[in-house]
Amino acid sequence: xxxxxxxxxxxxDKEILRGINLTVNPGEVHxxxxxxxxxxxxxxxxxxxxxxxxxxxxxxxxNGVDLLELAPEERAxxxxxxxxxYPVEIPGVTNTYFLRAALNNVRKHRGEAELSMTEFMKHIxxxxxxxxxxxxxxxxxxxxxxxxxxxxxxxxFQMAVLExxxxxxxxxDSGLDIDAxxxxxxxxxxxxxxxxxxxxxxxxxxLLNYIVPDYVHVLMEGRIVKSGGKELALxxxxxxxxxxxxxxxxxx
Amino acid sequence: xxxxxxxxxxxxxxxxxxxNFNLMKGLLATYGPDELQVLREKAFxxxxxxGIPTTKDEEFKYLSLRALEDGRFAPAYGATIDRFELExxxxxxxxxxxxxxxxxxxxxxxxxxxxxxxxxxxGSLKDGFTVYEEVILEHLGKIANLTGKLGSTNDxxxxxxxxxxLTDGAFxxxxxxxxxxxxxxxxxxxxxxxxxxxxxPRTLIVLGENSDAKxxxxxxxxxxxxxxxxxxxxxxxxxxxxxxxxxxxxxxxxVHIAATSIHxxxxxxxxxxxxxxxxHIARNDVNVWLDGExxxxxxxxxxxxxxxxxxxxxxxxxxxxxxCNSFEVYKAILGDHALGVFNGKIxxxxxxxxxxxxxxxxxxxxSPTATINTKPQLEIFADDVKCTHGATIGQLREDSMFYLQSxxxxxxxxxxxxxxxxxxxxxEKVTIASAREVLENxxxxxxxxxxxxxxxxxx
Numbered sequence: 160x161x162x163x164x165x166x167x168x169x170x171x172d173k174e175i176l177r178g179i180n181l182t183v184n185p186g187e188v189h190x191x192x193x194x195x196x197x198x199x200x201x202x203x204x205x206x207x208x209x210x211x212x213x214x215x216x217x218x219x220x221x222n223g224v225d226l227l228e229l230a231p232e233e234r235a236x237x238x239x240x241x242x243x244x245y246p247v248e249i250p251g252v253t254n255t256y257f258l259r260a261a262l263n264n265v266r267k268h269r270g271e272a273e274l275s276m277t278e279f280m281k282h283i284x285x286x287x288x289x290x291x292x293x294x295x296x297x298x299x300x301x302x303x304x305x306x307x308x309x310x311x312x313x314x315x316f317q318m319a320v321l322e323x324x325x326x327x328x329x330x331x332d333s334g335l336d337i338d339a340x341x342x343x344x345x346x347x348x349x350x351x352x353x354x355x356x357x358x359x360x361x362x363x364x365x366l367l368n369y370i371v372p373d374y375v376h377v378l379m380e381g382r383i384v385k386s387g388g389k390e391l392a393l394x395x396x397x398x399x400x401x402x403x404x405x406x407x408x409x410x411x
Numbered sequence: 412x413x414x415x416x417x418x419x420x421x422x423x424x425x426x427x428x429x430x431n432f433n434l435m436k437g438l439l440a441t442y443g444p445d446e447l448q449v450l451r452e453k454a455f456x457x458x459x460x461x462g463i464p465t466t467k468d469e470e471f472k473y474l475s476l477r478a479l480e481d482g483r484f485a486p487a488y489g490a491t492i493d494r495f496e497l498e499x500x501x502x503x504x505x506x507x508x509x510x511x512x513x514x515x516x517x518x519x520x521x522x523x524x525x526x527x528x529x530x531x532x533x534g535s536l537k538d539g540f541t542v543y544e545e546v547i548l549e550h551l552g553k554i555a556n557l558t559g560k561l562g563s564t565n566d567x568x569x570x571x572x573x574x575x576x577l578t579d580g581a582f583x584x585x586x587x588x589x590x591x592x593x594x595x596x597x598x599x600x601x602x603x604x605x606x607x608x609x610x611x612p613r614t615l616i617v618l619g620e621n622s623d624a625k626x627x628x629x630x631x632x633x634x635x636x637x638x639x640x641x642x643x644x645x646x647x648x649x650x651x652x653x654x655x656x657x658x659x660x661x662x663x664x665x666v667h668i669a670a671t672s673i674h675x676x677x678x679x680x681x682x683x684x685x686x687x688x689x690x691h692i693a694r695n696d697v698n699v700w701l702d703g704e705x706x707x708x709x710x711x712x713x714x715x716x717x718x719x720x721x722x723x724x725x726x727x728x729x730x731x732x733x734x735c736n737s738f739e740v741y742k743a744i745l746g747d748h749a750l751g752v753f754n755g756k757i758x759x760x761x762x763x764x765x766x767x768x769x770x771x772x773x774x775x776x777x778s779p780t781a782t783i784n785t786k787p788q789l790e791i792f793a794d795d796v797k798c799t800h801g802a803t804i805g806q807l808r809e810d811s812m813f814y815l816q817s818x819x820x821x822x823x824x825x826x827x828x829x830x831x832x833x834x835x836x837x838x839e840k841v842t843i844a845s846a847r848e849v850l851e852n853x854x855x856x857x858x859x860x861x862x863x864x865x866x867x868x869x870x
Contacts, residue, residue, distance in 0.1 A: 207817050210809070235819035247814040251832025251839070260828070261818035268819070300832075317818065 160184050161206075161325050161356050166217035168205050175201045177381035179217070185324070186353040190367055190392060191360045193378035194400045199360045200244060202378070203329040206358075207241035208234050221325055235261075236268030238324030242314040242331050249301040254313070257301050258283070258320055265321055286319040290346050308339035315346040326350070327358045332366035344369030364396035377403050421462045428479070428609065429459055431486045432575055442578045443540055450552050454574035461568050470566035473752045473784045474723045478666050478692055484609035484638050486576075487514040490602040492633060497521055497600070500631060501660055501853050505845045507596035507627065508533050510581050514601055514637075515610030517579050525593065530586035533595055536613065539582030546584060551577075551615055554644035555672040557698070560729055561758040561790060569668045569694075573611045573642040580613030585622035587648070594625040594843045601661065603635025614643040618651040618679075625654040627846050630669075632662030632689060641669040647679040649703065654682045656841050660853060661689035663718065670696040677703030684840050685741075686850055687714040687722050688857045697726045701763075704734045712741035713837035715857050716749030716781070723752035730763040730796075739770040742837055744830055746777035746861040752784045757798060759791040766793060770800040775807070775833055777861060807833075831858055 166179040175198045183189050193199050205212050206219055208231035219226045224237050249257070262282075263273040274282060287294055290312050302310050311331055318326055328347065332340055347370050351357065359370055367375070367389065375391040376383045377400070385391065385403050394402070421429050432439075432455055440448050463479055464471040492513055498504050510533060511521035517535035525533075532539055539547055552574055557565040581597045599612045618624065630639060639661060647653060661667045667690040675681055687693050699708050714722045722745075728737045743751040753772045774783040787800040807829045815825035834854055841847040 209813055209817075230822065231813060231816035232819050232821045232825075235817055239817075241817050243814070243817075247810050249811055249814070249829070249832060251835035252828055257815070257818070257820075257828075260820050260824065261815075264821065264824070265819040300836075321818065 160222060161358070162218075162220045164218045166202075166205070166219060167215045168201060168212050169215060170201070170212055174215075175381055176205065179381070179383060181376065181383065183325070183356040183358060185356055186351075187374065188351065188357040188359065188370065188372045190372040190375045191358060191378055192362065192364070192375060192392065192395060195362065197378045198381045199362075199378055200329055203241060203327045203358075203360050206327060207231060207239055232264065233268075235321070235323075236265050240318050240321055240323035240326045242311075242318060242326065242328045244330040244333060246302050246310040246314055248303045248305075250303045252301050253298055254301050255297045258317060261317070262320055283320055286316055289319060289349055290316040291342050292316055307334040308336065311335055311339065311343050312346070315343050319346060319350055324354065325356045325358070327360065329360045330362065331359070332361055332363060340366065341369060364392045367392045379403065379407075421459045427484045428463075428572065431484075431609070435486055435576070439576065439578060442537070444544060444548065446548055447577060451575050451577055454571040458568060458571040458575055461571070464566060464568055468566060469564040470725065470754075473750065474692065474694060474721055476666075476692065479638065484607050487516065487608045487610040488605065489516060490514055490604060492518070492521065492600055492602055494521060496633070497598075500633070501849065501856070502598065502629060502631060503849055505596055505627070505843075505849060507594040507843070507845075509596045509598060510534055511598045512579070512581070512600065512612060514603075514608060515579065515599070515612055521598075528589050528591070530584075531589055531591065532582060532584040534582060536580040536582045536615065539584070539615075543582070543584055546617055547582060547615060550617060550644060550646050554646060554674050554700075555642050555670055555698075560700070561760065562727070562756065569640055570642055570670050573613060573640050573670075576611040577613050578611070580615070582614075583616040583624075583626065585618050585624055587619040588621045589619065590623040591625075594627060594846065596846075597626065597628045599628075599630045599639070599641065600633055601631070601635075601637045601639060601665065602633040603637040607636045607638070609638040609640065612639065612641040614641070616643070616645045616653070616655075618645075618647050618653055620648040621650045622648065623652040625843050627656045627658065627843060629658045629660070630667060630689075631660050632665055635662065636664045637662070638666045639669070641667070643669070643671040645671070645673040645681070647673065647675045647681055649676045650678040651676070652680045654684075654842060656684040656843070656846065657686065657695075658850060658853075659687045659689055659693055659695075661693065663689065663720065664691055666690065666692045668692070668694045670698065672698045672700070674700045674702055675706045675708065678705050679703065680707040682709040682840065683711065684837065685710070685712040685724065686838070687712075687724070688853060690720065690722070692721050694723045695725065697724070699728045699737070701728065701730050701732055701735045701737075704732050706732075706735045708735070708737040709840070710737070710739040710741070711837050711840045713834045713854075714743040714751060715745075715834060715854065716743065716751055717746045717857070717861050719748050721750040721752070725754045725756075727756035727758065728768065730757065730759045730766040730768065733762060733764045733766070735763065736767045737769070740837065741772045742834055743774040743783060744777065744834055744858070745774060745781035745783055748780045750782045750784075754786045754788060755800070756788040756790070757800075759789075759793050759796050759798065761792045763793045764795045766796040766798065768796070768798045772800075772802040773833075774804045775830060776804065777830070827858065831855060
């Protein structure tokens with residue numbers, strides 16, 4: 160279970176998150192929506208431990224573990240997975256080598272035995288099929304020369320291999336055509352399970368047609384200002400973020 | 412020739428590199444046709460006149476050759492290396508047409524006999540003379556030669572030295588239209604188990620029109636303190652294609668000074684992958700003369716220097732004809748107190764319109780005491796050309812580090828992986844699969860020696 164309490168964070172002098180409270184139970188899918196600059200990606204970055212953000216107040220716990228105290232690799236070992244908005248290209252390191260190093264480190268941390276190359280290849284075989292991946296991508300350098308769709312597919316494939324307890328999808332739909340969007344969504348849906356939490360960060364409702372959330376939250380100016388069920392996403396699609404702003408103004 | 416007044420004077424001070432010549436003169440004269448003796452005598456006179464360069468000479472500004480000053484190098488002597496020892500070395504068993512030399516001397520027992528296409532010769536220079544004397548004499552000493560070429564600081568002293576002692580070496584000849592399936596592997600082994608020695612490997616590669624080959628040239632140290640002074644000459648006929656990888660893994664006490672000179676004819680494609688992990692002092696000059704239109708040249712370099720190693724790469728591309736493209740990427744990883752030097756010259760001659768030349772030099776410094784000196788040098792005498800160069804010296808990219816860490820790879824391991832990848836990207840240019848694997852393993856093992864490098868792990 161992910162528990163975020165009163166989270167404040169800033170980049171240099173600019174306060175971006177201004178008191179986030181969010182609880183995601185195992186098995187639930189939560190969507191975080193909001194206009195550009197509302198703090199969606201910052202929230203994803205702070206949870207996964209990217210440098211450059213200063214947490215000034217609040218806490219983030221996953222299954223009782225204080226994530227803010229951990230290095231990014233320790234958060235990964237604790238079960239956090241971030242699907243990047245812009246996956247990084249790493250020339251000179253093959254996808255297979257990279258994934259096996261990642262998986263074995265995570266396993267080591269969990270007290271599980273490392274996998275030999277043969278065991279590893281067996282482990283990933285079904286996931287390659289699930290993500291409809293061209294297996295030649297495995298022997299290529301990480302994300303190098305991949306199309307936008309291939310990069311996003313590779314992110315979800317990595318998630319399938321690492322089997323995290325919390326998956327954060329940061330604008331995974333950006334730059335995807337409808338076919339790629341379906342493949343990526345199918346992959347995420349296949350990974351939904353009673354012991355896994357998923358946080359989908361997105362600007363548009365489109366992705367949520369395929370990955371149907373249990374809860375939708377609207378993030379504005381660093382705070383969650385409205386929460387609801389999946390119908391909230393449809394309302395946002397219909398009326399835009401302006402209607403939430405108007406509601407807030409009316410209350411004030 | 413610059414700064415002759417700054418040389419180490421070989422005329423008045425006794426030095427083994429000179430004395431050896433007088434000792435060996437008679438023996439040298441018995442090797443090869445008379446024309447060779449003329450070459451040797453002339454080269455010896457040039458070498459003794461100009462002497463050993465110092466850091467006051469422009470082309471050796473950053474590289475101290477004090478290790479050569481003591482001059483206790485005996486002429487190369489025979490040594491025994493058996494097949495098992497060779498296969499246990501970093502080279503392992505690479506499936507190729509192998510031509511092996513020990514301390515500069517041809518070692519037929521380690522070389523492999525192969526059925527070759529008609530007219531192809533791959534073997535020792537000495538055997539080559541019996542079949543292709545005319546071809547050899549037409550090119551030997553003519554390619555590694557800067558006479559009449561641009562440049563005010565041209566320095567050929569170590570080519571003179573090699574030529575003065577020219578005896579055996581490797582000769583590769585592909586007649587017109589031959590495409591060789593199997594890679595060629597020239598292996599120069601050094602084993603100085605009875606005191607310091609000097610050897611002078613010489614290689615001549617002649618590719619006929621439309622021929623195509625892949626060649627690996629390895630310099631590997633087995634034991635002791637020694638000096639390898641190598642010269643390789645490559646002649647590319649029209650439309651010929653050559654992938655030429657040089658792998659230098661000399662002992663860390665040794666000095667390796669080598670020149671590789673290439674002449675490219677019209678429409679030829681030449682790739683040079685220059686990989687340097689060894690040597691206390693390692694110096695490479697790669698000189699490409701573009702003597703026909705529409706040629707393509709790829710110069711790739713990867714060096715790793717640790718401890719007190721000095722690795723100095725000088726390249727020059729002479730765009731003497733129009734419509735030629737050259738692409739150059741040189742990378743260096745330097746740790747501890749290592750020194751790296753990159754000097755990349757591109758000369759675009761007056762007639763060489765529509766030249767397209769790109770040069771990139773990148774270095775990663777693993778420790779604050781490691782140094783890189785980088786100097787792109789573009790001299791352009793034509794007006795319609797595209798020439799770019801860029802140099803970066805730096806740290807690893809933060810976004811790459813975070814990406815790896817966010818997947819569970821610890822910081823130290825992520826750093827090791829990215830340093831490895833930085834150089835491995837160059838090794839990927841080697842398309843001989845078994846050779847690439849050897850190079851990757853050698854790179855991995857080399858990086859493990861660094862005190863600044865964490866274990867790569869994951870294996």
